[in-house]
Amino acid sequence: MLSKRPDFHEYEPRIYKLWEENDCFKPEANPKGKPFSILLPPPNANASLHVGHTMYVIEDLLIRWHRMLGDKTLWLPGSDHAGFETQYVYENILAEKNQSRFDFDRDTLYKKIDGFVRKNSGLIQKQLRRLGFSLDWSRDTFTLDKKVVEQVCMTFRKMHADGLVYRDNYLVNYCPHFGTTFADLEVKYVEKKGKLYYLRYPLIDTKSYQLKAISYITVATTRPETMLGDTAMAVHPDDKRYQKLIGRTVTLPLTDREIPVIADNEVDREFGSGAVKITPAHDTTDFEIGKRHGLEVISVIDFAGKMNKNAGEYQGLSVQEARNKIVANLSRQDLIEKVDENYTHRVSVSYKGEHPIEPMVMPNWYIKTSEKFQPKAGPPLAEKVKSEKLKKDLGVEEASLGEMGLLAVKKKLIKIIPERFEKTYYQWMNNIKPWPISRQIVWGIRIPAWYDIDKNPHLQITFLNEHKEIVSGTIKELLKKHKLEEIESGLQTLIAPVAAEYIIDEKKPGNRFLQETDVFDTWFSSGQWPLVTLGYPNNSDFKDFYPTAVLDTMWDILFFWVARMIMLGLYLTGDVPFETVYLHSMVTDEKGAKMSKSKGNVIDPLDIVDEYGADALRMSLLVGSAPGNPVALSMEKVKGYRNFVTKVWNASRFVLSHKAKLKVKSQNLKVEFPAYAKVPAGRQNSKLTSRPITELPNHLVTKLPNLTPEDQNILTKLNKTIKTINSHLKHFRFSQAGEDIYNFFWHDYCDTYIEQTKERLYGEDQEAAWAAVCVLTKVLIDSLKLLHPFMPFVTEEIYQKFREAGLEGKEYKKELMISSWPKSNISANNTLVWPNP
């Protein structure tokens, strides 16, 4: 008998164990079903559960539903090494001990972080279990597992062979604080108040007749210190004020250099003086302009954020110090026209820690995304690509990664929900830029490229010598004083010139080689997630489950992750990695504000699970949320669904108690519960005659002659509900589905139908009571099934109680979670029909 209130603290862990021990989470539970799979977006290995992860309940909902439909269902878990994020966390720990990454060689630092991650991993897996997630833990994958590293390196090798990999000296978002570059997507902008300096650059040739009235040109800048790297001044070609100056030369103050005045459309005539200084080495726009005009790139800031040797007397100063000194010196020469002290502009900062980004020119590894290519080995693209739709549009034989990614969605091979994100996706894919895949950190998969030190004497090396002192220089110079073994074992960083020769190999190709110290961007490895987890190319999981059915994630990583998986999936397999992309809600606090530590409004989902149970939390996240829109999580809402859990519990308690009461009497009546005796005329020979009512298709049940109009009514409503819920789930309308089953159960079943049966249940007519219990049970069990994907724990617990009480029938599997989904059979005009015999 059920207790008066559900004790979820007691049954939730017990039920999860029951499922796990009976292998319910494995696809082998339905070996003959058609494959249905979802990959859990891998959380950071060292992370603990936050409220964002709880939205994966959508995946559990889909997975549980399909499992009950009889599909061979796989939900595959994993965790991500989260390169930069994790190193960031670890460096903070080092800082507490007054240490930094510079105190260790590369390999030692890697091992320390590895130890840290291993110590902290596993926590989130436990927490995901508490939410009831039916993940197949036997297939758990970590992005630094051997098989993953091997595949990622293989992919890189293939891309290199296909001419998609290149190194370039490009202006990158360099963060001097972390010592690494960031992709554009990883850079944030913050509003900052600063000064706008108006600098005068003296004109040469002022004696010329037309120009004698002008002795200098003024430019406006927020970064006067970069003037040392200026290689031109630019004006708009149509700007009348400067027309005559185009092609002339100005002196670069504080230096002995002379720079040309050029014309470029990028220049905004309205801004400042309409003339702009061009520093290709330290500004994105300037870099582009410099490229167009073939300007020299003079870098004046080094990777530590200090002025370098090109800065002359300012060498060694920090950027800020140099700025002060330069402004003072210019001022002395009367070359500062004015200073706007209250200028608001947007400054680029790293997304973590918000340290200022210093645009820098340095060599990085890139993937070509908009150049057409043709695989060097294996079948040509057009043959390999599996979809006819895509093939047709790829043209005869060539396509770029970006084009393939774009077409996959345009041709509906992948559907994005909500649809409006397809437009955003197109916009991004149409303007796709080269993908920088190298990061200057140690925590990640090291790029398998090797430099022959004899052929590349200019490799720039930083290492810890045997006395643990940092030594820097070119390899050629360093080898004069140090042994190669000493350099290699103490290696921190290696920067190879763009032109450096290298070999791609997973193993060291020879004694006199050094490996690249950059690692792959985390998204390069997680971009291959569907392939590495399923065991591309030969594993049976890959054959069974690729392409996966649904990819569910928050919209903020649509480009970081989803787009990359699409491109890499198509590139390697010729097929899309998933058929539907579902972009779920961002969970906010009850006022709709984003949760953040600084705001102090962070809710720990496990606190909610402790107080109200996992089922209540799950329901709160599923109902009232629309894809792509935020879902506000309030305690009031959770409480409401906790009440619903109690309601389901009590209704079941009611049915179970009457079933128990009946059992004694039914023996007197010689009627075995819940078998039924009466079948409609003409169906006596049916196989169905000896089956319990709870197993019968609803359209048969409603025809039973000993049912009342109320019974018929609830069964009809149940049928309708099954039908609409199927439709909602099929179309990813989880919120609607949840609301419908909630309403059906609470209002139709409990408030209306249960009340209607009381007269019979408490009456004298045992046969009538028996019929009522039959229908009560039938509708309850079907409802538990419909509710199960939403609230797995309480429904399974109740189901187990019914089994203990003797719920008979072949169809009753041991666990509700692997039982079959209720069937509806209602024709278009909503009347019940007989099937053809």
Add this chain to the structure above:
RNA sequence: GGGUUCGUAGCUCAGUUGGCUAGAGCAUCUGGCUUACAUCCAGGAGGUCGGAGGUUCAAGUCCUCCCGAACCCACCA
């Protein structure tokens, strides 16, 4: 600058390809401790669906403009 979305009851939001008197939860008011459940039940009040025009037999839903809010991308030297 380019793009997307939102504005529906006091609050938080649903509302599918346009189709019966616009829904839910919470809050509120009235009445009930009826032996499944007071974490409950029965009932009520509360909305000119941001504003104005248009398309249509029919508009919360489609189109145009306006007002207000949020977000994404690019980026200001």
